[in-house]
Amino acid sequence: MAMTSETSQTIPNRVLGLYDKPFWQLLAETRALHLQRCGSCGAFRYPPGPVCHECLSPDYAWTAVSGGGSIMSWVIFHRQYLDLYPAPYNVVAVRLDEGPIIISNLTGAEPEGSWIDRRVEMVPVPIGAEILPRFALVR
Amino acid sequence: MSRTNRKAAVVGVGHTDWVGDWARVRAGENPTDINGYAAFAFIDALKDAGLKRDDIDGLICGPWNPYERMGELLKLNVRWGDNADAVLAVLSAVQAIETGMAEVVALVYGNDQRSVGTQYGGPQAMGGDAFLSYVYHAPWGLTSQGALYALMFQRFRALYGFEESDLGHVAVAQRASAQHNPNAIMQGRPISLEDYLGSRYICEPLHLFDYCLINDGGVALIIAEAERARAITDRPVYIDAVGRYDLNENATTLEPRLTEFYRPAQQKVAEQVFNRAGIGPDDVDVFQVYDSFSVHVPLALEGYGYCPVGGAGKFLRESGIGLDGKLPTNTSGGHLSETYMQGWNHQVEAVRQLRGGCGSRQVEGARYVHYSSDVAGKAMSIIYGN
Numbered sequence: 001m002a003m004t005s006e007t008s009q010t011i012p013n014r015v016l017g018l019y020d021k022p023f024w025q026l027l028a029e030t031r032a033l034h035l036q037r038c039g040s041c042g043a044f045r046y047p048p049g050p051v052c053h054e055c056l057s058p059d060y061a062w063t064a065v066s067g068g069g070s071i072m073s074w075v076i077f078h079r080q081y082l083d084l085y086p087a088p089y090n091v092v093a094v095r096l097d098e099g100p101i102i103i104s105n106l107t108g109a110e111p112e113g114s115w116i117d118r119r120v121e122m123v124p125v126p127i128g129a130e131i132l133p134r135f136a137l138v139r
Numbered sequence: 140m141s142r143t144n145r146k147a148a149v150v151g152v153g154h155t156d157w158v159g160d161w162a163r164v165r166a167g168e169n170p171t172d173i174n175g176y177a178a179f180a181f182i183d184a185l186k187d188a189g190l191k192r193d194d195i196d197g198l199i200c201g202p203w204n205p206y207e208r209m210g211e212l213l214k215l216n217v218r219w220g221d222n223a224d225a226v227l228a229v230l231s232a233v234q235a236i237e238t239g240m241a242e243v244v245a246l247v248y249g250n251d252q253r254s255v256g257t258q259y260g261g262p263q264a265m266g267g268d269a270f271l272s273y274v275y276h277a278p279w280g281l282t283s284q285g286a287l288y289a290l291m292f293q294r295f296r297a298l299y300g301f302e303e304s305d306l307g308h309v310a311v312a313q314r315a316s317a318q319h320n321p322n323a324i325m326q327g328r329p330i331s332l333e334d335y336l337g338s339r340y341i342c343e344p345l346h347l348f349d350y351c352l353i354n355d356g357g358v359a360l361i362i363a364e365a366e367r368a369r370a371i372t373d374r375p376v377y378i379d380a381v382g383r384y385d386l387n388e389n390a391t392t393l394e395p396r397l398t399e400f401y402r403p404a405q406q407k408v409a410e411q412v413f414n415r416a417g418i419g420p421d422d423v424d425v426f427q428v429y430d431s432f433s434v435h436v437p438l439a440l441e442g443y444g445y446c447p448v449g450g451a452g453k454f455l456r457e458s459g460i461g462l463d464g465k466l467p468t469n470t471s472g473g474h475l476s477e478t479y480m481q482g483w484n485h486q487v488e489a490v491r492q493l494r495g496g497c498g499s500r501q502v503e504g505a506r507y508v509h510y511s512s513d514v515a516g517k518a519m520s521i522i523y524g525n
């Protein structure tokens with residue numbers, strides 16, 4: 001996976017609903033991953049949304065998460081669908097330490113053998129004027 | 140879902156010439172359009188049932204066929220109408236019949252996905268309006284439904300020691316069954332396990348042969364109230380049970396796929412349909428699994444109790460899902476080797492196996508067929524009996 005900042009590129013096909021926009025804005029401003037945290041029960045939401053799926057409270061605060069997690073699964077695409085992703089490229093499912101799963105890419109070194117349960121941390125990758133959250137192995 | 144208990148039966152099945160449609164579309168011709176495929180299948184099903192058009196009093200169209208235009212083309216004024224995918228169309232017909240809204244329902248489906256180039260992967264991937272997970276992860280290049288099953292399978296095989304070659308048995312067995320089916324697009328092109336393992340990856344760990352065909356065609360079914368069905372035909376195929384359970388919690392981030400592989404939903408549906416039909420997994424003679432990807436099969440084998448949790452690899456290797464296996468599965472070749480009619484062709488095969496007369500792919504003395512679909516964690520099943 002290309003590590004360099006791809007300044008002429010754009011992040012493809014983001015879903016940018018009312019509650020998604022702050023997720024990307026906060027990433028671009030702070031380079032840290034923020035999720036909505038329920039003001040009533042403390043659960044984290046991803047994808048962002050209008051109510052807490054645990055307790056149905058509408059209250060929340062955008063809260064920085066640690067960026068740490070572990071890989072649940074991974075795949076290697078052998079076909080190109082998007083300009084930003086020439087084949088082969090990987091996609092990983094990461095279980096964040098705060099609970100939610102986030103789909104992303106592993107950037108940098110790849111593990112030998114199974115990737116499952118490998119510890120990773122979020123890496124903010126500039127794509128054009130935006131930041132895309134990817135993950136790298138924790139050494 | 141209410142108990143069905145043989146209130147409705149399939150009295151007619153029809154479809155277009157999938158093999159011919161495939162050849163013509165690949166040669167750059169358009170045999171017809173999406174409503175034409177459905178109309179030709181309807182004509183075939185009417186003939187199969189020995190019914191006249193005026194006998195039809197309900198119409199259910201496939202998800203891609205506009206309901207009013209379809210009814211207009213077929214000149215069907217009806218007292219029940221709906222749009223639905225394969226399994227929900229059967230459920231809708233049963234409900235209409237049970238509530239007295241209709242007595243003889245036509246279910247018609249057409250698909251021109253090959254000739255119009257429907258995208259199942261990439262930025263314009265279909266289904267995003269219904270399932271946020273199909274589009275939400277595009278910024279990271281996760282753009283195909285196959286990749287969702289590849290992610291699922293990668294973790295599944297790591298947890299249970301399931302081998303890549305175990306999954307190969309699905310594609311190989313279904314391709315072998317398709318050799319006995321003149322309607323199968325892949326008749327005449329058998330594959331071996333070596334062919335499977337040597338084939339290219341699309342989204343690793345899934346190989347080319349783990350993916351369904353993409354082709355044009357149509358399917359129609361005619362479902363009638365049980366007493367009426369017995370007057371129409373001496374070989375009605377009864378709908379003994381239907382069931383459904385949906386896992387929606389955390390679905391967009393794939394949690395139900397990656398943690399329990401849809402199993403809790405399938406187990407709940409298994410309990411519903413086997414109780415309603417008064418049978419168990421051992422009584423099922425033929426298993427029909429919605430197989431947009433081969434991965435559906437081992438997941439369904441475990442989820443519905445045909446083998447223990449973690450036992451699908453051994454089942455595929457030793458018991459088998461071929462015509463001579465312990466549980467003949469997708470006996471027509473399914474989506475991988477017969478035709479990708481999005482579950483509709485599986486209903487046709489269920490009916491044909493229960494009528495008898497499937498020639499060299501007939502499962503002798505078949506009494507019960509179980510159809511299962513688990514699209515995006517919405518688990519649904521039908522038990523057919525004769």
Ligand SMILES: [Zn+2]
Nearest residue numbers: 038041052055
């Ligand atoms: Zn809450």
